[in-house]
Structures are given as C-alpha cells and as structure tokens.
Amino acid sequence: xxxxxxxxxxxTTHSRLTETDFKNxxxxxxxxxxxxxxxxxxxxxxxxxxxxxxxxxxxxxILALHYGQxxxxxxxxFKRNDGSINIFxxxxxxxxxxxxxDRMCMPSIPYEMFIQSLHALIEIDKxxxxxxxxSSLYIRPLVFASESRLGVKVADxxxxxxxxxxxGPYYSKPFRLKVEDHFTRTAEGGPGFAKCAGNYGGAFxxxxxxxKEGFDQVLWTDHKEHKYIDEVGMMNxxxxxxxxxVTPKLxxxxxxxxxxxxxxxxxxEEGIPIEERxxxxxxxxxxxxxxxxxxxxxAGTAAVVASIAxxxxxxxxxxxPTPTPNSIQLRMKAKLHDIRGGEMPxxxxxxxxxxx
Ligand SMILES: *Cc1c(COP(=O)(O)O)cnc(C)c1O
Numbered sequence: 001x002x003x004x005x006x007x008x009x010x011x012t013t014h015s016r017l018t019e020t021d022f023k024n025x026x027x028x029x030x031x032x033x034x035x036x037x038x039x040x041x042x043x044x045x046x047x048x049x050x051x052x053x054x055x056x057x058x059x060x061x062i063l064a065l066h067y068g069q070x071x072x073x074x075x076x077x078f079k080r081n082d083g084s085i086n087i088f089x090x091x092x093x094x095x096x097x098x099x100x101x102d103r104m105c106m107p108s109i110p111y112e113m114f115i116q117s118l119h120a121l122i123e124i125d126k127x128x129x130x131x132x133x134x135s136s137l138y139i140r141p142l143v144f145a146s147e148s149r150l151g152v153k154v155a156d157x158x159x160x161x162x163x164x165x166x167x168g169p170y171y172s173k174p175f176r177l178k179v180e181d182h183f184t185r186t187a188e189g190g191p192g193f194a195k196c197a198g199n200y201g202g203a204f205x206x207x208x209x210x211x212k213e214g215f216d217q218v219l220w221t222d223h224k225e226h227k228y229i230d231e232v233g234m235m236n237x238x239x240x241x242x243x244x245x246v247t248p249k250l251x252x253x254x255x256x257x258x259x260x261x262x263x264x265x266x267x268x269e270e271g272i273p274i275e276e277r278x279x280x281x282x283x284x285x286x287x288x289x290x291x292x293x294x295x296x297x298x299a300g301t302a303a304v305v306a307s308i309a310x311x312x313x314x315x316x317x318x319x320x321p322t323p324t325p326n327s328i329q330l331r332m333k334a335k336l337h338d339i340r341g342g343e344m345p346x347x348x349x350x351x352x353x354x355x356x
Pocket of ligand 1: 195232233234235236257258260302
C-alpha cells in the first residue's frame with residue numbers, strides 16, 4: 001500500500017520544524033508536529049484522527065494513572081536514498097503490541113488500523129524524518145486506560161496515540177553493567193514480556209542504585225535464584241561464547257525484542273551457530289576467565305547494538321574486548337542497516353515503504 005487513507009486531519013498552523021535542531025537530536029527531545037488519536041468506546045475503536053501534537057484533556061481519575069493499564073511500542077522509520085520512508089518491521093511490532101494489550105486486559109488494535117495510522121501520520125510529518133546517516137524517526141504507539149473513575153477495575157475506555165520523534169545516531173560509550181543479584185525487574189508469570197508502563201517504573205530504583213556505584217545499567221537475572229541472565233533495561237542481551245552467538249531463551253520474564261529476532265535471523269542465515277538457552281552468571285564468569293567470552297552486547301531499537309565493556313559479577317569487574325569491524329555485533333548491525341536502506345535485498349519482508 002502506498003497511499004495513505006483519508007483520515008480526518010487537522011494540520012498545525014505553526015510547524016515546529018524550524019525550531020528543531022536536526023544536527024543535535026537528543027533521543028526523545030523533539031516531538032513531531034502531529035499525533036494520531038483514536039478512542040475505544042462501546043467495544044470499538046473510533047476512526048483515527050490526526051491533530052497537532054499537544055495536550056489532551058483528561059481528569060486525574062483516569063484508570064491508567066492509578067492502576068497501570070498502559071502499554072507502548074518503540075519502532076523506527078528511516079529515510080532512504082530514493083526519498084521514500086521505510087517503517088521497519090511494523091507487523092512484528094503490531095503483533096507484540098497486541099500481546100502487551102492482551103496481558104493488560106486491554107482491547108487489541110487491528111493490523112489494518114495500525115498500519116494505516118502509521119502510514120498516514122508519517123506521510124503528514126514526512127519532513128520530520130531526519131536524513132543524516134544513522135538518524136531515524138522514532139515512533140511511539142501508546143495505549144492507555146482513559147476512563148475516569150476510582151475503584152480498581154479493568155477500564156471500559158482507552159486511548160490509542162501515536163507520537164513520532166526525530167532521533168540522531170546513537171553514540172554511547174560501551175556500557176558498564178552490573179549483574180543484579182538482589183532486585184528483580186519481573187518474574188516468570190509476570191508481565192515482563194509486555195511493554196507495559198509499570199515494568200519501567202519498577203526498574204528505575206535498582207538502576208539508580210547501580211548508577212551510584214558507577215554502572216550504566218543493570219543486567220537482570222531470574223527472580224528465583226539470581227542465577228540466570230534475563231536482559232538489560234530496554235535491550236535484550238547477547239554474547240559470543242566459544243564462537244557461538246548465545247542469548248537467553250525467551251520466557252514470560254523477557255521482552256521479545258524485534259532487534260533480537262532480526263539479529264538471530266541474520267546470523268542464522270550466515271551460518272553462525274546460535275544458542276537460545278539459559279545462561280548462568282557462573283558460565284559468564286567462566287567465559288571471562290578462560291577468554292571464551294569474546295563479545296557482549298545489548299540489542300534494541302534505540303541503539304540497534306550497544307557494546308558492553310564491563311560486567312560486574314558479585315563485585316568483580318570483568319572487561320570485554322572492544323568489538324572490531326569483523327565482530328558479529330558490528331557485522332549484524334551493518335547488515336540491518338543495509339537491509340533497511342535498500343542496499344541489501346529485503347528477503348524477510350521487514351520493510352514497509354511509504355512513498356512520499
Ligand atoms: C523494547 C525492549 C527491548 C528491545 O526490543 P526491541 O523490539 O528490539 O526494541 C528489550 N527489553 C525491554 C525490556 C524492552 O522494553
């Protein structure tokens with residue numbers, strides 16, 4: 001599909017494009033001119049509307065604020081050399097969004113509505129998609145309980161919102177992580193696999209504690225024994241151990257990352273041996289000691305891959321070699337970049353092209 005459906009559009013009379021410093025795009029700082037809105041009422045979603053980004057009127061009694069029915073997605077669109085815009089893997093993001101919605105007893109969003117909404121919004125704010133190398137338009141779909149009422153219950157009213165934000169290349173020093181052996185992000189059977197608001201609020205405190213000790217993020221472990229690796233803040237974690245790409249097997253306590261899936265798919269295709277399984281903290285320590293652990297990195301939409309420099313295990317800092325251009329993480333990152341940009345064939349149909 002290349003033409004956006006005719007949603008009700010109210011265009012801004014004051015574009016903020018010229019006030020936006022595209023040379024210095026801090027993640028999440030600028031929000032594009034328009035947003036998309038739809039309301040769930042009487043068992044159905046209203047026809048989405050596109051309006052200028054701005055405030056919403058609502059009471060402090062909306063159920064999302066009190067009981068946490070609020071979920072989101074995080075995805076990206078890229079400007080290509082031919083001027084078109086590529087939304088990366090919208091189907092998989094949509095699928096995950098509905099899993100998050102289902103876990104939080106919230107109504108699902110039909111794929112047609114989701115993709116048409118994205119398409120229309122991006123077409124209108126096409127000039128917000130940055131063009132410089134490594135930059136992109138971050139897309140934030142959000143659904144929350146908008147019913148105004150006290151008393152714990154599953155809401156009857158919801159709002160679906162899509163915001164977009166131009167973001168620059170991700171520059172960061174390689175991460176210093178601390179294996180968390182006291183706090184838990186979530187537990188087996190909990191909502192860890194869902195991108196629901198509470199998961200992040202609950203992770204702030206342990207992360208702040210780790211920051212005070214000089215780490216960037218926490219490496220989460222299982223809630224029972226703190227013995228097996230789960231993931232990092234907003235990223236899945238991957239290791240190269242004995243030449244194999246090893247990552248924790250998905251569970252209800254781990255978010256099913258789309259970057260994780262993309263990297264595993266590409267690595268498998270290249271014939272790199274892959275293992276999705278439990279990884280114990282002891283096994284990592286062992287890998288450090290006998291130098292079989294050669295790479296460690298986070299995988300997520302914001303950074304694509306983020307190298308890990310140090311992992312602290314029970315008080316000892318273990319250092320990981322700096323990745324070379326030939327490392328698995330940088331090769332996979334380059335491949336993903338080329339598939340998104342059209343320099344390599346999109347054999348998995350991950351790209352959704354908006355011609356503008
Ligand atoms: C979003 C997220 C990830 C990464 O998922 P991507 O789809 O690759 O962006 C990993 N872990 C958590 C907890 C997340 O919220």
